[in-house]
Amino acid sequence: MFYLSFGEVQAQSNNAQQNLQLAQQFYEKGEYDKAIDIYQKLEGNSETFFEIYQEFRTSLKQLKDTKSEEALINKAYLISGKDPIYLFELALFYEASKSEKDAEKQLGKALKALKNNSYQIYKITQLLMDANHPEWAKEVYLKGKEVFDDPNAFDLELAYLEGVMGDFRSMSISLIQYANTHPNELQNVIQLIEIPIETKEKANVFEEELLRSIGNNNEAWSEIELLAWLYKKQEDYASAFDQIRSLDLLRNENGDQVLDLARLAQREKDFRTASKAYNYIIQKGRNHPLYHTASLELINSQKSLIFQKSDYNSEDLLKLKDSYLQIINENPYAYNTARAKIELADLEAKYLFQIDSAIARLVQVLEDRDTARDFLATAKLELGDYYIMNDQDWESTLLYTQVAKAYKGTPIGEEAKFRNARLAYFKGDFEWALTQLKVIKGNTFELISNDAIELATFISDNYNQDYNEDKAAMKSFSEMDILFFQNKWSEANRIA
Numbered sequence: 001m002f003y004l005s006f007g008e009v010q011a012q013s014n015n016a017q018q019n020l021q022l023a024q025q026f027y028e029k030g031e032y033d034k035a036i037d038i039y040q041k042l043e044g045n046s047e048t049f050f051e052i053y054q055e056f057r058t059s060l061k062q063l064k065d066t067k068s069e070e071a072l073i074n075k076a077y078l079i080s081g082k083d084p085i086y087l088f089e090l091a092l093f094y095e096a097s098k099s100e101k102d103a104e105k106q107l108g109k110a111l112k113a114l115k116n117n118s119y120q121i122y123k124i125t126q127l128l129m130d131a132n133h134p135e136w137a138k139e140v141y142l143k144g145k146e147v148f149d150d151p152n153a154f155d156l157e158l159a160y161l162e163g164v165m166g167d168f169r170s171m172s173i174s175l176i177q178y179a180n181t182h183p184n185e186l187q188n189v190i191q192l193i194e195i196p197i198e199t200k201e202k203a204n205v206f207e208e209e210l211l212r213s214i215g216n217n218n219e220a221w222s223e224i225e226l227l228a229w230l231y232k233k234q235e236d237y238a239s240a241f242d243q244i245r246s247l248d249l250l251r252n253e254n255g256d257q258v259l260d261l262a263r264l265a266q267r268e269k270d271f272r273t274a275s276k277a278y279n280y281i282i283q284k285g286r287n288h289p290l291y292h293t294a295s296l297e298l299i300n301s302q303k304s305l306i307f308q309k310s311d312y313n314s315e316d317l318l319k320l321k322d323s324y325l326q327i328i329n330e331n332p333y334a335y336n337t338a339r340a341k342i343e344l345a346d347l348e349a350k351y352l353f354q355i356d357s358a359i360a361r362l363v364q365v366l367e368d369r370d371t372a373r374d375f376l377a378t379a380k381l382e383l384g385d386y387y388i389m390n391d392q393d394w395e396s397t398l399l400y401t402q403v404a405k406a407y408k409g410t411p412i413g414e415e416a417k418f419r420n421a422r423l424a425y426f427k428g429d430f431e432w433a434l435t436q437l438k439v440i441k442g443n444t445f446e447l448i449s450n451d452a453i454e455l456a457t458f459i460s461d462n463y464n465q466d467y468n469e470d471k472a473a474m475k476s477f478s479e480m481d482i483l484f485f486q487n488k489w490s491e492a493n494r495i496a
Contacts, residue, residue, distance in 0.1 A: 077090075085127060125137040154179070156189075159178060175189045176222075299324060324347070345358040345359075350487070385485075395418075421452070426482040
C-alpha cells in the first residue's frame with residue numbers, strides 16, 4: 001500500500017487552497033467558464049466539495065448548463081449522506097427550468113425522504129421560504145407532523161407561514177392550537193398576532209376563532225387568556241374583565257389578574273369596569289388577602305366617577321369620606337391605612353375645605369412609626385401644600401426641604417424642589433424661584449421637568465427686575481395664583 005508523506009499531504013492541501021482562491025477570483029469577476037474548470041478539478045475532493053458547491057452551481061446556472069447543474073445537485077445529495085434538502089433543491093431546480101410536472105414529482109419524493117430531524121426541517125423550510133415557496137414549506141411542516149408522529153408539532157411555524165400566505169383564519173386556528181398545547185408560551189403567540197390584529201377585520205377573525213374554541217371547551221384557559229389580552233389591546237376593559245373573571249373562577253385563583261385589570265381600567269378612565277372588578281374581589285370576603293387593597297382602590301374609582309359628573313355635591317363627597325374612615329378603622333395593614341389617610345386628607349383639603357382636619361390626619365401619618373418610607377415623603381409633600389393653604393408657609397418650606405435632601409436624585413426629591421420653587425414664586429421671590437426652576441428643568445424626570453419649564457417660562461416672559469411695572473404685575477399674578485391654590489376663588493377673582 002502506498003502512503004503519502006506528511007510533506008506531500010501538506011503540498012496537496014496548499015495546492016487545493018490556491019485553486020479555491022483562484023476559482024473565487026474568476027467567480028467574482030464573472031469569468032464563470034474559468035471558475036468551472038477549476039471547480040471540476042476540485043469537486044472530486046469531498047473535503048472541499050461543499051466549499052465550492054454554491055458558487056459552482058451559480059456558475060453553471062449563469063452559463064445555462066442545466067444538465068451539469070442537475071448532476072451537481074444529485075452529487076451533493078449522495079456526498080451529504082442523502083440529506084433530503086438536496087432533493088428539495090432539485091425540485092426548485094426543475095421548477096426554475098419550467099418543468100412543473102418534474103418539480104411536483106420531485107417534491108413528492110423529497111417529502112417522503114424527510115426524517116424526524118427538526119433542525120433539518122427548519123433548514124429545508126428556510127430554503128423554500130427564501131425561494132418564495134411558502135406553500136411548499138407548509139407541506140414540509142405538515143409532513144413533519146407525520147414523521148414526528150405529533151399532531152401538535154410545528155403549529156407555531158405553520159401559523160407564521162399561513163400569515164405569510166395571507167390565510168389569516170388558518171393562522172389564527174394554528175396559533176390557538178399552539179396556545180392550547182403550550183400554555184406557558186402565550187407570549188410567542190402574542191408576538192406573532194400583535195401586528196396583524198391591528199386591522200379590525202383580522203381582530204374580528206381572531207376573536208371569532210377564540211370564541212369558537214372556547215365554546216367547544218369550557219376549560220380553554222389559554223384561549224380565554226388570549227381573548228382577555230385581545231380585549232385589553234382593543235381597550236374593551238369590560239369584556240376583558242368578563243374573561244379574566246372566568247379564568248379566576250375556573251382556576252380557583254385569588255384575584256391577582258382581576259386586580260391588575262381593575263388598575264388598568266382605572267388608569268384608562270374606565271371607572272365603571274374598575275369598580276366592577278374591585279367589587280368582585282371584595283365579594284370574596286374580609287379574610288381574602290386582597291380585600292383591603294381592593295376596598296381602598298374601589299373608593300378611588302368611585303371618587304373618579306363622582307368627579308366625572310359636573311353636578312356632584314357635598315353629600316357625594318361626605319359618602320366618600322365615610323368610606324375612607326371605614327377603611328382606616330377596619331384595615332389591619334399599616335400600608336393601606338397610611339395610604340387611606342393620605343387620600344382622605346386630599347379629599348378634605350381640596351374638596352371639602354376641611355383643611356385643619358387634613359393637616360391633623362397627615363401629622364398622624366408622619367408620627368406613626370409603621371408608616372412606609374415612601375408614604376412619609378408623600379405625606380410631607382402634601383402636608384406642605386396644606387400648610388400653604390392654611391397660610392403657614394414656613395412649615396411648608398421646612399417639609400419640602402426635608403424631602404429634597406432625603407430623596408436627592410429621585411423623582412420625589414425633584415418634586416420637593418419644584419414645590420419649594422413654586423412657594424418662592426407664590427411669595428414673590430421671583431429671582432430665587434427662577435434660579436431653582438432652571439436647575440430642576442434640566443433633570444430627567446419628564447413630568448417634573450415640564451412643570452418647571454412651564455413656570456420658569458412664565459416668570460421669564462413676564463418679569464424684568466429692572467421695571468417696576470413688571471414687578472407689580474408679577475406680584476399680582478403670584479398673589480392671585482396662591483389664592484386659587486388656597487381655594488380662595490372670590491378673593492383671587494377680585495385681583496384678576
